[in-house]
Amino acid sequence: MPQLDRIDRAILTALQNNARLSNKELAAQVRLAPSSCLMPAGAHRRPAPPPRR
Structure with missing residues (x-):
């Protein structure tokens, strides 16, 4: 997972x-x-992709 900066953390x-x-x-x-x-x-609003099998 990419590092989140201050702005990304505030949005999240x-x-x-x-x-x-x-x-x-x-x-x-x-x-x-x-x-x-x-x-x-x-x-941040996009759902996570389904896990791979």
């Missing part, structure tokens, strides 16, 4: 507290522009 924490946050609400909580949250938040 906010989404763990409330996974239904809009991108605008998430950006306000982590103090970033909404456009800066699109890619990282999308990566």
Whole structure:
């Protein structure tokens, strides 16, 4: 798993507290522009792939 920086950890924490946050609400909580949250938040919201057999 890649290392998470401060921003990624803040996004992940906010989404763990409330996974239904809009991108605008998430950006306000982590103090970033909404456009800066699109890619990282999308990566954290994607479900994990199923385990290989």
